Amino acid sequence: MAEREDDTTIPVPPPDGAAPAPLAPGRERPALEIAPGRVTGPLDFRALFGNDSAVELEIGIGKGRFLLAQAEARPGVNFLGIEWSLKYLRVARDRAERRGLANVRFYRADARHVLADLLPDASVSRVHVYCPDPWPKKRHRKRRLFTAATAAHLGRVLAAGGYLDVSTDVLEYFEEIRALIPSHAGLVEAVDPLFPIDGPEGRTSYELKYLALGRTLHRASYAQPALDVQGISRMMSPDSMRTG
């Protein structure tokens, strides 16, 4: 894998070519992309999605294979996809528009900034991070997504009863993540009742690519306990945690 995949190295396929799904009479299609770099304060999910449903976050969506499949399968959940590559993000956005999805939003940004500056405490019910760039060279390790600071924010933004789902094919990075998350996020390793889904709808493009190459995928799920470290309850209402 290239060390860093950015706009210049990612080949973007031609659009699907399908027309957007028809809208019900009188309904307007929501803008699915948050204008790049325009958000300066905490995200208001009710304003963004137009409802109070639970929000799941995917960091590094690539072309959106997983996010779009989940948004289609679970229309009662809102999905926010963060992706650094504008080209990738727009492929995902265009696909979502063609499929007529209303419960997904896209933001082109550095996920570390989104976690640190834009996500309110206990605001998301799941965070998905699949095949994050491993930055194999030692001098580049500081560019990795999973650091002590990121882990602390993952713990902060995840609501009680929520899950963090992670995968990577790089064992050394996996071990680092497994050390960081309990100690810096305060999350506990757990079984997420929804993930992993072994069918293709539960897999990302990179996961499918690596599995086809015969590589081992390391996966872990973590749960946010009902009480945070200060003992203040961050339970979400059962209604807001519903999954579809």
Ligand SMILES: C[S@@+](CC[C@H](N)C(=O)[O-])C[C@H]1O[C@@H](n2cnc3c(N)ncnc32)[C@H](O)[C@@H]1O
């Ligand atoms: C190896 S690809 C994996 C894509 C997808 N998760 C999958 O499994 O198919 C990593 C993706 O994360 C994105 N990415 C890397 N660092 C990021 C960051 N700090 N913020 C947002 N996206 C990032 C890259 O642009 C790339 O699309």
